Amino acid sequence: MPGHMGRSTAAAVLMALVAVGAGGCSDDGGGSAKEAASAAASVGSRAADSLASATAEAGRRLESVKGGxxxxxxxxxxxxxxxxxxxxxxxxxxxxxxxxxxxxxxxxxxxxxxxxxxxxxxxxxxxxxxxxxxxxxxxxxxxxxxxxxxxxxxxxxx
Missing domain, CATH: 2.60.40.10 (Immunoglobulins)
Structure with missing residues (x-):
């Protein structure tokens, strides 16, 4: 289940960043929705990876406890x-x-x-x-x- 929650969080971050990026686009060539989406996908992926890594580390730490x-x-x-x-x-x-x-x-x-x-x-x-x-x-x-x-x-x- 933690992987599912991580994807949900990453998707929410992605949608928020795409909305912000698209809202900041102008006709003067200052940026594109495609560039914003690409940047947002990268941030969302890093957030999901970070959460997966933290969850795995928690599991390893718990497994190391004997007689708890x-x-x-x-x-x-x-x-x-x-x-x-x-x-x-x-x-x-x-x-x-x-x-x-x-x-x-x-x-x-x-x-x-x-x-x-x-x-x-x-x-x-x-x-x-x-x-x-x-x-x-x-x-x-x-x-x-x-x-x-x-x-x-x-x-x-x-």
Whole structure:
């Protein structure tokens, strides 16, 4: 399913860029809709490739965890914000309900207002003491625009 969501996102980007490019065309030879469409297709392709790469990396990171247990209920997210580099960021807080020190791997999905998947990020909250909480900051892999919401896709305590 992530590939389907990536194609939907790429198609939306492509249509928006084609519309903007076509709207900016003039009769003075300053550009063509064909050139705008070509540029938009390139951007859309790179966005889809980036999302596919991030999703694959999330899968690899989860597969590397041995002896983990589902911990989605123990993870809370702060409000999304734009950091100094222009990327979307969110604070991840993991509460360790185990009786020994544990770490958490959390996969976050960044989605737009329509629910389309924009990016996938993996963050590790390391060495959380028993009964305590630890935090980490998750940052998008690239600049995201519009309203962006972060959701916990998967969380594993190990």
């Amino acid at each position: 247990v589902d911990a989605e209920d123990d993870v809370k997210l702060g409000a999304t914000r734009t950091d100094d580099s222009g990327r979307t960021a969110v604070t991840v807080t993991a509460h360790n309900t185990a009786d020994t020190e544990k770490s958490f791997v959390v996969v976050l999905d960044f989605r737009d207002g329509g629910g389309n998947l924009l990016d996938v990020v993996v963050v590790t909250v390391r060495d959380v003491a028993a009964g305590k909480s630890g935090t980490a900051t998750a940052r998008s892999n690239r600049t995201l625009s519009g309203t962006v919401k972060a959701e916990v896709g998967t969380a594993v305590r190990y």
